[in-house]
Amino acid sequence: MLVAVILIIIGGGLGGLAALPKSSGGGGVIGVEQDPAGMIRSDEYFYGFSEAVYPSPKMTGEGSWAEAFKKAKDLVGKMTLDEKVNLTAGGSSNTSCNGFLPGVPRLGFPGLCLADAGQGLRGTDFVSSWPSGIHVGASWNKALTRQRGAGLGGEFRAKGANVLLGPVVGPAGRVVLNGRNWEGFSSDPYLAGALVYETTRAVQSVGVITSTKHFIANEQETNRNPLNDVQSVSSNIDDRTMHEVYLWPFQDAVHAGTGNIMCSYNRVNNSYGCANSKTLNGLLKTELGFQGFVVSDWTAQHAGVATAEAGMDMAMPDGGDFFGEDFWGEHLHDAVKNGSLPESRLDDMVTRTIAAWYQMGQDRDFPIPGVGLAHDITKPHRLVDARNSSFKSTLLDGAIEGHVLVKNIREALPLEKPRLLSIFGYSAKNPDENNPTGTEDPWLWGSETFDFEEFGSGFLSFLGLGGKPPGKTPIAYNGTLYSGGGSGATSQSLVVSPFDALVHQAYEDDTALFWNFHDGIPPVNPASDACLVFGNAYATEGADRPDARDEYTDCLIKHVADQCNNTIVIFHNAGIRLVDQFVDHPNVTALIFAHLPGQYSGKALVSLLYGKSNPSGKLPYTVARNESDYAVLGPDLPEGIFKKFPQSNFTEGVFVDYRHFDAKNIAPRYPFGFGLSYTTFNYSNLSVEKVSGNDTNFDEFPTGAIVEGGQKDLWDVLVTAEAEVTNTGKVNGAEVAQLYVGIPAEGAPVRQLRGFEKPFLNVSASQTVKFELTRRDLSVWDVVRQKWRLVRGEYKIEVGGNSRDLPLVGTVTI
């Protein structure tokens, strides 16, 4: 213990990161339980690595929450101790809600249904399969994201789901092979933050509470849960990186008013995510002024009183862990009775939950919790069709805009009435089944096209299931992908596969179609006008991806390209997919990252392939040439003296994704923000101005009161920029104009995204795009002052079409 404390001091405020001895060391550490080989056996070793922040801040009823707060306090004031305790943990129900908080009927509180997830309701009928987070990220479209949120939220409402278990901004994309990156929007905190803001506002505008997750630094699936005496992985992060990268999008969600935050499975600086007083009491409830309630990820609770004191408010799916240990329930009751936990903390826990319910207006004509979520949809049940036809175009536009065209030579695309099209690859058609069985089946978990046995051992690995080792297969070979797997999977009521839509188009054009979906080396007809090759990159919760590419698909593509001089490649990729093995083949004429489009996948793709719409998606991550180009490719594994307490040291700091490529001067294959169109755009006339006026304050540090999201003046606009974008090509189309800022501070990335707009421009039309830069956008986190610091000096402002093509350059001095 003593040694640990000294190490922390040497670490110089790095929150434990620098304090960790090298895992290979193996030397003895005095005072903690270790075996002869030096292996750490007790978590006492880590005490103090994560700062202690107590007591848990009470809800204040700040701003728009005032009325809900007052009503909640009144209601909670009428509750008995038992009733309050019952409102801190899930109970059983005859619904398929993933979590169910029992009600207090005598006081008119009906309880809460919490349901997955951020891309559509899972495990039920008559709902839509929306584009996944990564697809929304690739659209870079704030207005469309807002529409999607309203449509998605509307379906949850219709089904009586009070809490939507999403959106996801953690993982934040640090680990390229993370199995859940596709649930989030982007590897860039600003883009993720802008889109989580829109999603939160929109979902909550229809009265459904968002559960922004997973808080925080939930960056790998490997060792995400404790198993066999090995604890969850610890994300060891320094304070600056925490603020500038990982907390950033959560800050936007809180600023948007999210009613709920889900604490994560991993440990942060060696303290469990749902028992971490620094992250929950400190960052979330103090610094960001969060007013809602914190729910545990499912079975992420590993302690009783300690989790309550650290700021967790609700345990799901019940007050215990996966191994049957009970923490809350009667123990919480006893803890209050015997004085171990002040009743005021329990009151605050329940007040936060009830206030969120009032805040979204769920006390007024909200459907009965879980009313449309039958326990087993294969048995007779009340049918609640949650789909709303007025969102059909949002579903389709969303599917279209998340496709990113990255190669298009010899005018391969758009297609024009081809005479003969040949179609190859396992990812073109629908899976053979879309048929729930009422049990734990592939349909429930988005693995219809994957190997379910392998999925089971990956996703449910903590059950100790047999089967193949998790995450060994990089592709889903039984059909196309609409979403990834796990709790973020969607339940499609109606899907249009790429093949379905191609057949329909061929009917219109009298195109002859040949296809082969199952051979790795199929015969290729030399008369083909074009050959389409469909591959995918599967990813699922519970396991990290084995690779960022796969031999089978690369060989298939090269084999087709050797014989077909117009080979067009389409990937449904649940994460980054490397392409250097084949992309320079002279016959590979086009490449599309189709991501995870949801139910109108095929319709969207065909619309793009045939030029009925113009590609406008851009990459929300960097595609490298080689795996080794990334700062962090795969998960960290338990090793050395930390075999029982796996460590993941975020030593790359803020240099995630393009920040790393810029800093190390590595040429990417396709840069962050890149995507082609069928037209061309020109950028001109950049102007950058400081906002003038007496009330504009350029002081080094913000002085505002804490509102939801942090100090109020962090959102003051200090600088504006304008640029003109012109469509210089031959077809109408939309362009994502991006603004990057170079902050003149030591250790700052070369450039960071700080603005984007997506104007739609007819041929020859121009539009002025405007960017507003806030105090936060221009600041760095000052670890000494514990505030955002507006740096003095000359800032570089760059505007253009992707992070490596920024023709307009300006400066502003602060």
Ligand code: BGC
């Ligand atoms: C996932 C959450 C999900 C919850 C409920 C957990 O395993 O990590 O994202 O919302 O289950 O299904």
